[in-house]
Amino acid sequence: MxxxxxxxxxxxxxxxxxxxxxxxxxxxxxxxxxxxxxxxxxxxxxxxxxxxxxxxxxxxxxxxxxxxxxxxxxxxxxxxxxxxxxxxxxxxxxxxxxxxxxxxxxxxxxxxxxxTRAQHAVRHLLVEYAVLEAGGEAWRQAVLTLKRQGLKTEPAFAQLLQLPGDPYAALLTLENLTSAELRQRLPPLRP
Incomplete structure (x- = not known):
């Protein structure tokens, strides 16, 4: 880590x-x-x-x-x-x-x-890092594609992760997952 x-x-x-x-x-x-x-x-x-x-x-x-x-x-x-x-x-x-x-x-x-670790920006950073570690380069590229289309970072992650509701709150629901649990939660990326 x-x-x-x-x-x-x-x-x-x-x-x-x-x-x-x-x-x-x-x-x-x-x-x-x-x-x-x-x-x-x-x-x-x-x-x-x-x-x-x-x-x-x-x-x-x-x-x-x-x-x-x-x-x-x-x-x-x-x-x-x-x-x-x-x-x-x-x-x-x-x-x-x-x-x-x-x-x-x-x-x-x-x-x-x-x-700082209790503040939302750092908590989001940690979740997003874990998602990118679990999903690899394909996930990084998918997030970048959505960001280039105008989405903010957290909404881009939430969309790819298929998380409903407020993307900022939804991302935080993943913060206590282990790496293995997170890998299992990653939906397949659409081409």
Whole structure:
């Protein structure tokens, strides 16, 4: 199982993943956000990204530190193109969402007062990784095809997995399956 807290895997990945790793190094963002346990989620770690895909960093930010987290983002990245920062409620939880462009990538930094592994973006990452590991290259290509047709990542997975209802919630129903159970649940891909 991959250690998602360490982006070293990007160094031996695809060209885009290697570019992302270099961007992390040049920006120094992991050191800046280290106290918040950042985890890279989204499509680039899974090699199902499109040219417009961003780098999504998920952070654990104690509720009392949300203002400090915003200040940190503003101080370090407020000067960058397309900088944005907002505090909002996500699934009933106070959250901070920051965004900017740097080093050839769009970045989104998301913080909530809960462990990163409990946050939906990381939970989705883990399920999607498990599905891709079980389904192999054919599943990766099928997800990419649907994404190129305009579907977001979670709806693409849910469609291929034939999961009814809200795709974001439906994907999470698979998170406790073993690799063998997940392989058995994968429906055949349609040509």
């Amino acid at each position: 991959r250690n998602w807290e360490d982006i070293g895997y990007l160094q031996i990945g695809t060209s885009r993943q290697r570019q992302a790793h270099a961007a992390f190094e040049r920006l120094g963002i992991l050191a800046t956000l280290n106290a918040f346990g950042p985890v890279l989620a989204g499509t680039i770690p899974l090699n199902i990204d499109l040219p417009s895909s961003d780098l999504d960093l998920i952070c654990e930010v104690p509720q009392l530190a949300l203002a400090d987290f915003q200040l940190l983002l503003r101080q370090h990245y407020g000067h960058l193109p397309r900088f944005s920062l907002q505090e909002t409620m996500v699934r009933g939880c106070p959250s901070v969402v920051g965004g900017f462009e740097a080093e050839g990538f769009a970045w989104e930094v998301f913080g909530q007062p809960q462990p």
